[in-house]
Amino acid sequence: MNLPADLWAKVLSLMEGEMTATTINTWFDDAVAVSLDANRFVLYTPSNFKRDIIQSRYVPVIQKALYELFSAEFEVVVLGEGELEGYGKSADAEDVFFPGTEEYTFERFVVGSSNKFAHAAALAVAEQPAQTYNPLFIYGESGLGKTHLLYAIAHKIHKNHPEFRIVYIKGDSFTNELIQAIREGRNQEFREKYRYADVFLMDDVQFIAGKESSQEEMFHTFNSLYEAGRQIVFTADRPPKEMLRLDDRLRTRFEWGLPVDIQPPDYETRVAIIKNKAIRRGMNLPDPVLQYIAENITSNVRQIEGTVNKILAFQELMGESVDVDTVTRAVRDMFKDKAEFLPSPDVIIDEVSKFYNIDASALRGQSRTKDTALARQIAMYQIRRMTNLSLKEIGKEFEGRDHATVMHSIDRIEKLTKQSPEIAEVIKDINANINARYE
Numbered sequence: 001m002n003l004p005a006d007l008w009a010k011v012l013s014l015m016e017g018e019m020t021a022t023t024i025n026t027w028f029d030d031a032v033a034v035s036l037d038a039n040r041f042v043l044y045t046p047s048n049f050k051r052d053i054i055q056s057r058y059v060p061v062i063q064k065a066l067y068e069l070f071s072a073e074f075e076v077v078v079l080g081e082g083e084l085e086g087y088g089k090s091a092d093a094e095d096v097f098f099p100g101t102e103e104y105t106f107e108r109f110v111v112g113s114s115n116k117f118a119h120a121a122a123l124a125v126a127e128q129p130a131q132t133y134n135p136l137f138i139y140g141e142s143g144l145g146k147t148h149l150l151y152a153i154a155h156k157i158h159k160n161h162p163e164f165r166i167v168y169i170k171g172d173s174f175t176n177e178l179i180q181a182i183r184e185g186r187n188q189e190f191r192e193k194y195r196y197a198d199v200f201l202m203d204d205v206q207f208i209a210g211k212e213s214s215q216e217e218m219f220h221t222f223n224s225l226y227e228a229g230r231q232i233v234f235t236a237d238r239p240p241k242e243m244l245r246l247d248d249r250l251r252t253r254f255e256w257g258l259p260v261d262i263q264p265p266d267y268e269t270r271v272a273i274i275k276n277k278a279i280r281r282g283m284n285l286p287d288p289v290l291q292y293i294a295e296n297i298t299s300n301v302r303q304i305e306g307t308v309n310k311i312l313a314f315q316e317l318m319g320e321s322v323d324v325d326t327v328t329r330a331v332r333d334m335f336k337d338k339a340e341f342l343p344s345p346d347v348i349i350d351e352v353s354k355f356y357n358i359d360a361s362a363l364r365g366q367s368r369t370k371d372t373a374l375a376r377q378i379a380m381y382q383i384r385r386m387t388n389l390s391l392k393e394i395g396k397e398f399e400g401r402d403h404a405t406v407m408h409s410i411d412r413i414e415k416l417t418k419q420s421p422e423i424a425e426v427i428k429d430i431n432a433n434i435n436a437r438y439e
């Protein structure tokens, strides 16, 4: 068989048993098989929309067809627009992630006083990997450009050294992959994938704190990479010293190089970011609108971007003739929506249960084990803080517990957060996970 084109034709014909020809045509008409190796099949489609649909719905069907052909299980990777080039070029394409997007480059990063150190350090690392700051540790609140800088480093290094193996991984994916590798007896493969990288980029490293096997694996990965003189970059939502559940030996290593923070942008930087985003879309925003956004969204660049996109869409829809007042009113309405928007108790309970690895129904119910009781109290506390629910309404979420019980729980957690930095950190983590669900 002439792989992979012939193989793909076979896969498609097997898939016909599972779905209609129209469905296949709609989603796979311009898909091309890129490669097949011992455990991975790579497919490419020039449309990101189709890539997302294939990824979310049709991977199991493809896997089933591959299983029929080879009696073996394959991981299926679907690449979209712009992702093929980086993928094919790397020395060992298989395990290397390369961000295909042009969106996150140094050129598109607006520098201001809040992020200039992080930007300068990232640029230095990208220009001279492993010769300046190693590891580089970038920290800051959500949505301030940490991932953007990490991708920018990847881009630049890839451009200067196309032969480098650049590995990018998120902290939580590292944990999940490790668990799976252990379960399937593929520890060695997992190790090789990360320990032989030329550049190792880990986003949101705070997720591995408190997870024993991930920390152990990270420790050895770090040592191998560091001793071999490879560049390591981490991002996190807080500095190493505030990661209380992190192993000391990792904390000290994270601090070996340069920890730099990104702060929320100041007014001038916010204006510059908004202008920049609008210009790139080929549009102009009237000054009063620009100022209004810059004055009202102060903490998060992701939110600034979202608002700018909505306004541009609104302007586009209304045409040239739209006046400043109309746009300003629309912007005000957007902010009003935002203020009224609160997380649901279901989501909060779900995130707390996930954190403690407890069933949500046990958390709502009567179980009295120590962990469940604490988790339940934390959930009540979070619901109180993050929603408008009354104590009585909160009680209802927990099989009708009365308002005194709820109040007692909230009091207890309030005290605990002051006495125990670990609990304070757990709550911060859960909070971040809840907020992430609404981004």
Ligand SMILES: Nc1ncnc2c1ncn2[C@@H]1O[C@H](COP(=O)(O)OP(=O)(O)OP(=O)(O)O)[C@@H](O)[C@H]1O
Binding pocket: 103, 104, 108, 109, 110, 111, 115, 140, 141, 142, 143, 144, 145, 146, 147, 148, 149, 237, 273, 301, 302, 305
């Ligand atoms: N200085 C900047 N200039 C231009 N765009 C920016 C800047 N800072 C952030 N952004 C944009 O804001 C969005 C959010 O940034 P990014 O995803 O890098 O945040 P983050 O700090 O990694 O957040 P999280 O911790 O939630 O992952 C991105 O689209 C990014 O391009």
